Amino acid sequence: MxxxxxxxxxxxxxxxxxxxxxxxxxxxxxxxxxxxxxxxQRAQALLMVADMIDRISLNRGARRCYVTQDAQGNSYTLGTGTQNIPACTGWGNNATRSRADTDMAAWNDMLQGATERLAADDLVGGLVGARGCITYQPEQVGPPAVPESITVTVAWQGETETGTPADNCAAGLYGDEDLRRTVSDTVRFAELD
Structure with a gap:
């Protein structure tokens, strides 16, 4: 060479x-x-959880109206794929129930991405496949005593596989459970003397 x-x-x-x-x-x-x-996406989900917790805290009299469970006891999710939200009955008064219904509709729109649109029907302001769940935990007499609480959870589809979340919100709705992400927070309602 x-x-x-x-x-x-x-x-x-x-x-x-x-x-x-x-x-x-x-x-x-x-x-x-x-x-x-x-x-x-995680930051947006945390903002959505905080928003709903604020709405529930401001309308304490109808707090059970926010729970995503229908009159027959079946759980449902808000957000992607949700068209009709059951109206609140049996909790609070007419004004607080109406406010709860309005709050649930606004949160459903937020989860679906209605805050930003490309065209008339193209919602792009939300998370990928965002869904919201609100669960109720009644007061438990102790010891230890646990006050009544409501947990707000937002679930969405992630980009890459991670571990399966412990929370069941929107379980089975994203195909691979390792793509499902959830964030949640709990608000407690203690009886003050």
Whole structure:
């Protein structure tokens, strides 16, 4: 081999090494983008949970109206795929029930992404497949005594597989359970003397 043959071989080896490095960098960029989307979705879900907890706290008299369970005791989710929300009956007074119904409709719209639209029917302001669940836990006499509480949960479809969430909100609605994400918070209602 001549000196020119070695130089050409060195250039080819350098090109292969640079190509491998660039492929690795591209993969890193894709993972960073996915992590950014996941973080954004989690932040949006936490804001939606906080919004509903505020709505429930401000309308304590009709707090049971917010629970996502119909008159027959069947649980349902708000958000993606939800068209009709059962009206509240049996809790609070007419004004507090009406407010609860309005709050539930507004939260359902928020979960569906109605805050931003591309066209008349293209809702793009929400999480991917967002669904909301609100569960009720009655007061438990102790010891230890546990006050009445309501847990608000938002579930959505993540970008990459992780572990299955412990919360059952929207379980089985996203195909692979490792893609389902949930965040939740609980508000407690203690009786003050």
């Amino acid at each position: 001549t000196m020119q043959g070695y130089t050409l071989l060195e250039v080819l080896v350098a090109l292969v090494l640079v190509s491998i490095a660039l492929l690795g960098l591209a993969g890193l960029q894709i993972r960073a983008q996915q992590a950014e989307v996941e973080a954004y």
